[in-house]
Amino acid sequence: MPKLDRVTYSHITALQIHRFMQRNLATTLASPSRTRSAPQTSVSTHDAATVLANALRDHAIGSREFRNASEALEFLSLEGVCAPLHFVTSSQGQCRRKGDIEAHLLSTQVSSDSFFELARDCLVCSPELAFVQCADRRTDFTWLLELGYELCGTYQTARTGLTTQYEVQALTSTQRIRDFLKRNPSLRGSRLARRALLYMSDGSASPRETALALLLGLPRHLGGYGLEIPLMNRPVKLNEQAASIAQRASLRCDLCWPKSKVDVEYQSDFAHQGEFARIRDSRRANALATMQWTTIGVTSEEMNSMAACDAIAEAVRKATQKQRRANPADFERKHRELRWKLELPC
Incomplete structure (x- = not known):
C-alpha cells in the first residue's frame, strides 16, 4: 500500500475528477504514466482544494492561478467537480471535516493499482476503489446499483459530478471491479460491492x-x-x-x-x-x-x-x-x- 502522505482524493470526488479528466484530456487517468507531474510541494490538508485545482490546471486549463482554497472550490464547482471534496488519509488525526474538505481514514492494505498520480503531491483513487468506498458509505442498495451501471456504462449523470451526458467512455467495468475486489478482499464496503456485482451489467x-x-x-x-x-x-x-x-x-x-x-x-x-x-x-x-x-x-x-x-x-x-x-x-x-x-x- 502506498504511504498516504500526499493528498489522495476518494469517494465521489474521485469519480468527479476522472470524469473531468476524461472530458479535458485526450487520454484519461487510466494511463497515469502519460500524465504531467506538477512541481513537488509540501501539502497540508488545509490546502487540498488548491492542490487539486492547480493539478487540474496543469493538465487542462492553462495558467490559472488561485489565491485560496475558496476560490479553487468555486472554480471546481463551476467545472462540475463539486464540494465537499473527499480525500483519504492514513492519519487518524486528520479525519475531521475542515470546511468544504472531508477526510476519511484508510488503514487497510490495498493494492498499488488503487491509486493514480494526478500530480506529484496529489493522488486520486481508482474508480474501482471509489465504488467500494461508496458501498461502505451508502446504505441505499438501489443507489449503489445505479452508480455501478453508470460507471460501467456509456453515460454520466450528477452522480459522478457532471450533468447528464451520453456516449461517453466507461470509467470501469464489472470485471475490473470484480478483479479489484479479489485483490482487496478486506476493504470496508467490499461485501456490499460484491453483492451489487451480482446485479450489474456493462454497457x-x-x-x-x-x-x-x-x-x-x-x-x-x-x-x-x-x-x-x-x-x-x-x-x-x-x-x-x-x-x-x-x-x-x-x-x-x-x-x-x-x-x-x-x-x-x-x-x-x-x-x-x-x-x-x-x-x-x-x-x-x-x-x-x-x-x-x-x-x-x-x-x-x-x-x-x-x-x-x-x-x-x-x-x-x-x-x-x-x-x-x-x-x-x-x-x-x-x-x-x-x-x-x-x-x-x-
Missing part, C-alpha cells in the same frame, strides 16, 4: 435503460420482476438474410437475453421519433425476426405505467420461457419502493 447507454434493466432483472425479493439481469448493448452478428434487411452486419440490443433470443428496446422520445427512426426500427425488428429473435419495444410512457410494465414483464417472461412463480408477500411494497428509487411513478 448501459442511459439512466432509463439502467432503470429498465433493474426493474426487469432484479429478483422479486428486491422488488424486480425476477427475469435475470440482461446483457446491455451487446452486438448481435447477423446472418446474410438479416444483414440484407438491416443493411448492416450486426445490431446492438439495448437489453438482451441471448440464450432465449429476446431483445428489449427502450424507445426513447429522442432517438425513436420521425420517419427515419420508424424505418430503422422496423428493419432491425424484421432482421432479428429472421433469426428467430423476439423484439419487445418499451416507450417512456410505458415505463411510467405500472400496469404497462407488468404486461411487458409478462411478455419477456414468456419469451424467455421463465417459469412463473408466486410473488413474495411483500412484493407490491418492495416493487413500489424500487420504482420510487428509480424515479418511476408508483
Whole structure:
C-alpha cells in the first residue's frame, strides 16, 4: 500500500475528477504514466482544494492561478467537480471535516493499482476503489446499483459530478471491479460491492435503460420482476438474410437475453421519433425476426405505467420461457419502493 502522505482524493470526488479528466484530456487517468507531474510541494490538508485545482490546471486549463482554497472550490464547482471534496488519509488525526474538505481514514492494505498520480503531491483513487468506498458509505442498495451501471456504462449523470451526458467512455467495468475486489478482499464496503456485482451489467447507454434493466432483472425479493439481469448493448452478428434487411452486419440490443433470443428496446422520445427512426426500427425488428429473435419495444410512457410494465414483464417472461412463480408477500411494497428509487411513478 502506498504511504498516504500526499493528498489522495476518494469517494465521489474521485469519480468527479476522472470524469473531468476524461472530458479535458485526450487520454484519461487510466494511463497515469502519460500524465504531467506538477512541481513537488509540501501539502497540508488545509490546502487540498488548491492542490487539486492547480493539478487540474496543469493538465487542462492553462495558467490559472488561485489565491485560496475558496476560490479553487468555486472554480471546481463551476467545472462540475463539486464540494465537499473527499480525500483519504492514513492519519487518524486528520479525519475531521475542515470546511468544504472531508477526510476519511484508510488503514487497510490495498493494492498499488488503487491509486493514480494526478500530480506529484496529489493522488486520486481508482474508480474501482471509489465504488467500494461508496458501498461502505451508502446504505441505499438501489443507489449503489445505479452508480455501478453508470460507471460501467456509456453515460454520466450528477452522480459522478457532471450533468447528464451520453456516449461517453466507461470509467470501469464489472470485471475490473470484480478483479479489484479479489485483490482487496478486506476493504470496508467490499461485501456490499460484491453483492451489487451480482446485479450489474456493462454497457448501459442511459439512466432509463439502467432503470429498465433493474426493474426487469432484479429478483422479486428486491422488488424486480425476477427475469435475470440482461446483457446491455451487446452486438448481435447477423446472418446474410438479416444483414440484407438491416443493411448492416450486426445490431446492438439495448437489453438482451441471448440464450432465449429476446431483445428489449427502450424507445426513447429522442432517438425513436420521425420517419427515419420508424424505418430503422422496423428493419432491425424484421432482421432479428429472421433469426428467430423476439423484439419487445418499451416507450417512456410505458415505463411510467405500472400496469404497462407488468404486461411487458409478462411478455419477456414468456419469451424467455421463465417459469412463473408466486410473488413474495411483500412484493407490491418492495416493487413500489424500487420504482420510487428509480424515479418511476408508483
